[in-house]
Amino acid sequence: MKAAILQAPNQLAVQATDLPKAGPGDLVIRMRAATVCGTDIRIFRGRKTMGVRYPSILGHEFAGEIVDTGGRAGLSVGDRVGLCPTIPCGHCDRCKRGLENMCAEGLNFGYELDGGFADLIRIPAQAVDGGNLRQLPPGMSYGEAALVEPLSCVLNGQEKAGVGFADVVVVIGAGPIGLLHVLLAGLRGAARIIVSDPNAGRREAALRFGADAVIDPMGEDVTARVRAETDGRGADVVICAIGVPALARQATDLVAHGGRVSLFAGFSKGETGEMDINAIHYNEIKVTGAFGLSRRNFDDAFNMVASGRLKVAPLITDSFPLDETPRAFEVAESGVAIKVAIVND
Known part of the structure; x- marks a missing residue:
């Protein structure tokens, strides 16, 4: 088979590699859609190394069809499936405390396990037994199913920040993750959504996806504009959807008294930033991080997409065959596209 091997x-590079070997209870699926994540790009560029091995097959946002059921009842060759790519161990301290997204001993596709940028993918029995697999209903595309994973992460982040009805939400960064934050904040009842991004195309996309106002940080004073948009009080929630350390400080400038800041995006190893600690203290600002997803997050996000309540398909603006995976990475990194998919028809 072929796979994009790091x-x-x-x-x-895309090259021939061995077929995945399925053990007892394992499944094998044929990848039909795998979307490129900003984390994939950071791994590719060497800016993220934790859990990364070489050589490996990246890709943790994918969906496909079963080609080997491993003898399991209730599944058939040809079934269309999506997958939560995080497999918690279930017995470490973090799992026991309900933090399976931070499991110390779990397995993750695209890290410990070969991921989705390949013809075929082995799904370990542990993932199937743990409920990580979901069958796609009629009308749900493979691309939509692949986007359930990033949506799940966004859902985790918004739950941590308490985004809810009547909130004014500022999203810093209008890449795929920022736009998912816009979509989900709207569904959760945000009263007003403001997005800051230097890319004109992405600001336009933010308006299409439900933002009420957009800001060009290269030509406007973001703090002054947010204050003007909120009658001087600031935002209830500020979400950093791009991993630029300087934006952490900006977030504390934008948030209202008693508001919440979500440091959602990942930062490169060794990077540090500063925040206004007096503002955090005197204005009683809550600052929270958000990492990954749980199986509950995945199921909730899957159901939102499968039911049609949240439309994610328009995020995919560019598609490439598996043979052109390196080119797909270039386009995803360039900022020209919103979300790039690898397709395997």
């Missing part, structure tokens, strides 16, 4: 930072 040999080392900045060395990604």
Whole structure:
């Protein structure tokens, strides 16, 4: 079979590799859609190394069809499926405390396990037994199913920040994750959504996806504009949807008294930033992080998409065959596209 194999930072090539070996109870699926995540790009560029091995097959946002059921009842060859890519161990301290997204001993596709940028993917029995697999209903595309994973992460982040009815929400960064935050904040009842991004195309996309106002941080004073948009009080929630350390400080400038700041995006290893600690203290600002997803997050996000309540398909603006995975990474990194998909028809 073919797979896009990462040999080392900045060395990604599509080449022939061995077929996945399915053990007892394992499944094998044929990848039909796998979307490129900002984390995939950071791994490719060597800016994220934790849990990364070489050589490996990246890709943790994917969906496909079963080609080997492993003898399991209730599943058939040809079934269309999506997958929560995080497999918690279930017995470590973090899992026992309900923090399976931070499991110390779990397995993750695209890290410990070969991921979705391949013809075929082995799904371990542990994932099937743990309920990580979901069958796609009629009308749900493979691309939509692949986007359930990033939506699940966004859902985790908004739950941590308490985004809810009548909130004014500022989203910093209008990439795919920022736009998912816009969509979900709208569904959760936000009264007003303001988005800041230097990319004109992405600001336009934010308006299409439900933002009420957009800001060009290269040409406007973001703090002054947010204050003007909120009658001087600031936002109830500020979400940093891009991993730029300087934006952490900006977030504390934008949030209202008693508001919440979500440091959602990942930062490169070793990066540090500063925040206005007096504002956090005197204005009683809550600052929260958000990492990954749980199986509950995945199921909730899957149901939102499967029911049609949340439309994610328009996020995918560019598609490439598996053979052109390196080119897909270039387009995703360029900022020209919103979300890039690898498709395997």
